[in-house]
Amino acid sequence: MTQKYPIEPLKIWNEAKQLRGKYYENYLAAHELGGLRWAGGAWSFSAIPAGLGEDVYSITGEPHGATIAFFKDFTAKCHDAVEAAGFPRTLCAYMRNYWGSILLDKYIQADGNVVDEHPVPDFIWQDHICCSHAKWYQVARWLEEKKGKKVPMYCVDVSVGYSMDKPLEDYKINYIVQQLNDGIEWLEKVTGRTYNDKLLCEAVWNEINATKIWAEICTLNQTIPAPLDEKTMYSLYVMGTLMKHRPECVDIYRKLKAEVEDRVRRGIAAVANEKYRVITDTQPPWGFLKIFREMEKYGVVSLGSLYTFGLIGMWKYRPDGTWAPKDLPLEKPQTREEAVKMIVEWTVDRPEWAHFYLPEVKTKMILSIVKQWKVDAVLLHYNRGCEGLSVHIAENRHGLVKAGVPVFPFEGNMGDEREFDFPGTLARLTAFFESMGLKKLKE
Amino acid sequence: MTEEIFQQFRDWIDNRHEYAKEWKERTNKKIIGYLCTYVPEEILYAADMLPVRILGSHEPPTVTEPYIFAMFCHLCRDCLAQGLKGRFNYIDGIVEGQSCLHLRQTFNAWRLHIPTNFAHYIHIPHGIQNPHAIPYLAQELAKFKKTLEDWTGKKITNEGLDKGIKIMNKNRELMRKVHEYRKLDNPKITGIEAMEMVLSSQMVDKQEHSKLLNKLLEELPNRNLNRNPGTRLMIIGSEDDDRVFMKNVEALGATFVIEEHCTGSRYLWDDVVPSEDRLMAIASRYVNRVPCPSKDWPEFTRIQHAVKLAKDFNVQGALVIQNKFCDPHGIEIPPLREALKQVGVQTYPLEFDVTVPWGQFRTRVEAFLETLTGLEELF
Ligand code: SF4
Ligand code: SF4
Numbered sequence: 001m002t003q004k005y006p007i008e009p010l011k012i013w014n015e016a017k018q019l020r021g022k023y024y025e026n027y028l029a030a031h032e033l034g035g036l037r038w039a040g041g042a043w044s045f046s047a048i049p050a051g052l053g054e055d056v057y058s059i060t061g062e063p064h065g066a067t068i069a070f071f072k073d074f075t076a077k078c079h080d081a082v083e084a085a086g087f088p089r090t091l092c093a094y095m096r097n098y099w100g101s102i103l104l105d106k107y108i109q110a111d112g113n114v115v116d117e118h119p120v121p122d123f124i125w126q127d128h129i130c131c132s133h134a135k136w137y138q139v140a141r142w143l144e145e146k147k148g149k150k151v152p153m154y155c156v157d158v159s160v161g162y163s164m165d166k167p168l169e170d171y172k173i174n175y176i177v178q179q180l181n182d183g184i185e186w187l188e189k190v191t192g193r194t195y196n197d198k199l200l201c202e203a204v205w206n207e208i209n210a211t212k213i214w215a216e217i218c219t220l221n222q223t224i225p226a227p228l229d230e231k232t233m234y235s236l237y238v239m240g241t242l243m244k245h246r247p248e249c250v251d252i253y254r255k256l257k258a259e260v261e262d263r264v265r266r267g268i269a270a271v272a273n274e275k276y277r278v279i280t281d282t283q284p285p286w287g288f289l290k291i292f293r294e295m296e297k298y299g300v301v302s303l304g305s306l307y308t309f310g311l312i313g314m315w316k317y318r319p320d321g322t323w324a325p326k327d328l329p330l331e332k333p334q335t336r337e338e339a340v341k342m343i344v345e346w347t348v349d350r351p352e353w354a355h356f357y358l359p360e361v362k363t364k365m366i367l368s369i370v371k372q373w374k375v376d377a378v379l380l381h382y383n384r385g386c387e388g389l390s391v392h393i394a395e396n397r398h399g400l401v402k403a404g405v406p407v408f409p410f411e412g413n414m415g416d417e418r419e420f421d422f423p424g425t426l427a428r429l430t431a432f433f434e435s436m437g438l439k440k441l442k443e
Numbered sequence: 444m445t446e447e448i449f450q451q452f453r454d455w456i457d458n459r460h461e462y463a464k465e466w467k468e469r470t471n472k473k474i475i476g477y478l479c480t481y482v483p484e485e486i487l488y489a490a491d492m493l494p495v496r497i498l499g500s501h502e503p504p505t506v507t508e509p510y511i512f513a514m515f516c517h518l519c520r521d522c523l524a525q526g527l528k529g530r531f532n533y534i535d536g537i538v539e540g541q542s543c544l545h546l547r548q549t550f551n552a553w554r555l556h557i558p559t560n561f562a563h564y565i566h567i568p569h570g571i572q573n574p575h576a577i578p579y580l581a582q583e584l585a586k587f588k589k590t591l592e593d594w595t596g597k598k599i600t601n602e603g604l605d606k607g608i609k610i611m612n613k614n615r616e617l618m619r620k621v622h623e624y625r626k627l628d629n630p631k632i633t634g635i636e637a638m639e640m641v642l643s644s645q646m647v648d649k650q651e652h653s654k655l656l657n658k659l660l661e662e663l664p665n666r667n668l669n670r671n672p673g674t675r676l677m678i679i680g681s682e683d684d685d686r687v688f689m690k691n692v693e694a695l696g697a698t699f700v701i702e703e704h705c706t707g708s709r710y711l712w713d714d715v716v717p718s719e720d721r722l723m724a725i726a727s728r729y730v731n732r733v734p735c736p737s738k739d740w741p742e743f744t745r746i747q748h749a750v751k752l753a754k755d756f757n758v759q760g761a762l763v764i765q766n767k768f769c770d771p772h773g774i775e776i777p778p779l780r781e782a783l784k785q786v787g788v789q790t791y792p793l794e795f796d797v798t799v800p801w802g803q804f805r806t807r808v809e810a811f812l813e814t815l816t817g818l819e820e821l822f
Contacts, residue, residue, distance in 0.1 A: 086780065086792070088765055088773040090514070095774075128569050131543045134740040135774040141741070142778050153741040157570025159541060160579075169586075172566075175579040179570065356544070357564075359551055384514045387770055391544045392551060394512050 005225040005269035012256050016236060017110075019252060023057075023242050024067075024109045028119050030057040036191060039121035039140070041133055042241035042311070043350075045156060047343055048180055049125050050203035050245050051195045052187055059121070061136060063241045065094025068101060069286035069415035071112045077104060079416060093385030093415025095136040102143045120144055123190050124153035125183075129356055130388035152190045154183050160348070162357040164317070168348050176344045184336070197336040203245040204339040205332045208314075208346050210244050213253040215313035215325035220260045221303045222373050225269030227260050230280060230302035231292040232270060240312030273441055275299035276433070277374055281366070281396070282307055282381045282389040283414035288422050291429070298430070298438045303373050306366055307389065310351030315365075323368035352389070359392035363399030370405055377406040377436060379429075385413035408432045445662040448655055449636050455643040455652075456686075462647055463495055464533050473535040473595070478522060478549055480645075480705045481540030481567045481735070483584060483725050485715060488649070489599045489607035490591050494538075496645035497522045497531060497549075498684055498706075501798055510552040516768045517797035518682050519545035526557045536561025536594075538587075540729070541569070543737045543771055561594050563587060571730045571738045580726035588722070604721040614649040615711040617656035622708065624663050625700045626756055631666045634678070634699020635689040642684055642706055672698040674815050677753055677788070679703040679779065680764030680795070681735070681772045688799050692762070692808055701756040703749045704764075709733045712748075737771035746775065746782045753788045760815040762808070763792045789815060 010016075030037035035055030040046070042060040049056055069075050078100020083089055085103060087096065101107060102118050109115070124141060128134040134155040141151045156179045160172035188195050214237060221228055228236075236256060243249045262268075276299055284291075292302055309315070314326040326349065333339035355362030369375060378400055383390045400407050408429060413419035430440075455462055463474055473492045477484070480496070487494040499521025506527045507520040525531055537559055539550040547564070554562040565587050568576040588599050618640060624631035632640075640659075644652045673696035678689075683704045693699065702708060713732040718724040739745045753761065761783055765773050780790045791811040793804060 086777040088767075088776070088794070090768050091770055091773055128740070131545075131737050131770045132774065134569070135736070135771065138740045138743070139774060139778065142743075155570065155741055157568055157573065157576070159566060159569045161564070161566045169582075171579065171582040175568070175575055178575045179573055182573070182575075357547070360555070382512050382514070387515065387544055387768075390512055390514065392548055394508075394510050395548075395552065395555065398509065 003272040005267060005272055005274060007270070007272045008263070008268050010232065010259065012252065012259055015255075016239065016252060019239065019248060020235075020242070021110045024059070026057045027059045028107065028109070028115070030055070030119075036122045037119065038123050038125045040125040040137065041127060043129070044125055044127045045180060045343060045347070046125075046243070047200060047203035047207050047245040047339075048183060049187060051184065051197060051200035052191055052193050053196065054199065058125075058243070060242055061098050062094050063238050065097040065415055066283065066286050067110060068097035068108055069093065071108060072287045072417055074106075074108055074112075074114060075287070075415065075417065089416075090384075092132040092136070092387065093413055095132055097415050098136065099139060099143060102140060120149045121151055123187070124151055124155070125187075126153070127156040127158050129158050129353060132388065154186050156180060156183060158348075162348070162354045162361065164354065164358070164361050173341070173344055173348065176348070177340055180340050180344065197339070200336060201333045201339045202247075204343045206247055206250050207245040207343065208328060210240055210249045210253050211312055211314040211346075212325050212328055213250065213257055214240050215309065215315055217253065217257050217260055218304055218309040218313055219325060220257075220264055223264045224277075224374060225267065225271070225274040226277065226301050226303050227263035227268060227270060228304075229270035229292065230304050230308060231289055233304055233308050234284070234289070237308050237312055244312060271296050271299070271301040273299040274301045276301070276376050276436065276438055278302050278377045278379055279366070279369055279373065279375050280305040280307070280379045280381055281393070282383040283386060284381065285412040285417070285420040286414055287417045288420055291422070291426065294426055295429070295433075297440055298433045299441055300433060300438065302379070303375065306351060306355075306362065306369060309369070310365070313351075314346065314349060315351050316349065322372060323365060355392055355396075356388065359395035360399065362392065363396050366396060366400060367403055367405070375405075377408060377432075380407055380409045382409055382411045383414050384411060384419045385415045406436060445659065445666050448659045448662065449639065451655060452636075452639040452643040455647050456639060459495070459646040460530060460533070463493070466493060466648060467533055474533060475561070476531050476534040476537045478537075478539045478546045479542040479735075480710050481542050481729060482538050482565065483540070483587075483729055484649075485604065485607035485611050485725050486584065486588055486591070486599065487538070487607070488610045489603035490595065490597070491603070492535075493648055495534070497525060497537075498642075498645075498682070499797070500525060500530075501685070503797055507552075510556065511548050514768055515545045515548060516766045517795075518766055519549045521797055522546070523549045523552050526553050534559075536563070538563050538565065540565045541567040542735050543769075545769070563590050567729060567738075569738045571734055572740065572742060572744070576730045577723065577726045580730055581720070581722045584722045584726055601721060604725075605717070608715045608717055608721070608725070610649050610653075612714045614644055614653045614656070615714055617653055617660065618644065618711045620660055621656065621663065622701070629668065629672050630698055630700055631663050631668060633668070633693055634676070634702065635686060635693060637699070638684070638686060638689055638702070638707060641710055645706070645710070671696070674698070674812050675700045675757055675759045677701050677703070677749075677756065677758040677761040678707075678764060679749055679761055681766050681769050682706055683764055683795070685795065685799055688801065688804070691801055691805065695805070695809055695812060697812055700758060701752050703733075703745070703752055705735065708752065735771060736775045743775065743778055743782070746779050749779065750782050750786055753783060754786060758788055760811065761788055761790045762811075763790050765792060765794045767794050767796045
């Protein structure tokens, strides 16, 4: 059949792939390069350890857990190891993947290559908003210690709540700022390095820019046809989860934005026969991304989700009620004090933090996406692998249905394939599309 | 007399709603429901209100399906079910002190779907091992106090806070004294009795409860349980109010001499140390108390505490309970079991759901008890 819209592969694809690959290699080779390596979550204040030097490499747990999930054989071995060690199988799937690789003493790289010896971090730098955040690394540390390796750990408590209508109270901001200031002293102590405030200011500014540009890229998907589909976005937003504070991240997002703007100008689509626009929620079942290709057969494009837009992207509500990328602070920070405060104030507005506290705020944001991105239906992933992002999901369903949005809820697990019934979900999903008046397009 | 006292604890639990309604009518005061023991009841007593803990009824909570995804723990769903079924329709408000994501959903669903005049969430810090947690919490408590004052139109005075602190400290102190009798070779109270004592304290006016505890403490020195205590057990986990399970295990020839959960010793182990700045004093208590694992990092201090309890109460074996889907506690199971093993305490893990399959559990617990008593070696 004839195509409705022209399609083109992304030109930046290979560069993005190389950058991801390099990230995992650098972490592995950090010591050979004379540098340091640290482990922590994708949401940790990664700009802070950047002040230790330019040779500091990190590995963030969630993307690492997702990479493991993508390679199902390795995932299964990780889960077996974790269950054999006595942990319940109901825990966060990324966390179990991560612990599994420590227990197996293996390390998987972005291309699925598994090497011996799980690289031990020089320190752990984490923050805590989900019940599992700090505990994840506390146990990782315990597991390393059993192997005779002591890993110092610092974790910042950010569980101060969320405020959408007015700024968070000063005492809440200060609580986080004080912990970060202590954290800088702690970093100096455990690494023996002198902290460089200039590098910190650069890293903070990089992070603020990268997370704003990502939001701008997502905004371009309001266009019909959508220039990007969600499956592609997963490979791109991940840079923000790995290295949001690094200049390479800002650089690649700038290039990506320019390319996507060009696609919009030229009417290049992600899905050639786009006729129905959906968004999802929470992480996908990583081992089954083929579900997006199945959706395309119905002319369905998934434009992203609050998760892909807001895990890393930073947003705000404009006075006219529309949801838009957050404005940059007026000036780049010049001192440690300014930088620490700026990154805290920037981070507490993260949309994906909102839903931890207030389901109605998350529903409001999803409804804004539905309206502004011209979305026809929402596919809600009731994700058994992540309590953090599934929290309040039933309330969100409620809110969306009340607002008249068609919702397709499905159960799964982002990191444990035993909990995702692919054929069953696909059958229900196609029935849902058919009930929405869609037909399978002729190949 | 002692039996009557324990019967009273039981009656209070079994008739908790009738008690609360009658209390309200009698006093014309407000009742606040709370979910987690991180809610500072001191401030509610200072405001002349009765704090009552919302707990489940151990019936499959199907009514919660539209509001909470079933991968969250049964306690959080069971608590919400009570509200949806109208069993707490006498409470004037609901308060939650941040513990885990699971109970936060209960709080939010309650706030959104069950008519309530007052709902407040206290962001109790998670980073209790960092030095800024206490002053931060004191500010959260000041906010809570002000919200209560705005709601009732009545100031909470320092005298009120002193009264609240005294009521809570007294009740905890008396229950700790009772716990001393569990250390004896032949404990003077059983695990189920201890559980009923603590549970009832979370449901009724502490002043009334303390009066009864005073009487109990007079009686206990002369009490003889006339039973072989059997194996000295400990039970460790999150919230646990499964009285049937406790009773059944103790009937197999064992006694729970101590427990480490929030319906047990964790609730009463620490007092507020009074100081001029009352809110700082209360904040210190809630930051320094025996923690829920969700707040216990980077060091495992709760595990160290559990090990100490095991030694102090001369424990032979421990049942480690995992409330299905409970992440904070589930994560700690292997380090906890290893730490206990290092001091010679064997452990056995059991997964609890809303109802406990006693038939299956019985065989497993019996086998565990046999291991502990060395019977196995005879065959
Ligand atoms: S449960 Fe989800 S939010 Fe929590 S640590 Fe795991 S992946 Fe992160
Ligand atoms: S049992 Fe666990 S998950 Fe449930 S409320 Fe308690 S701490 Fe939270």
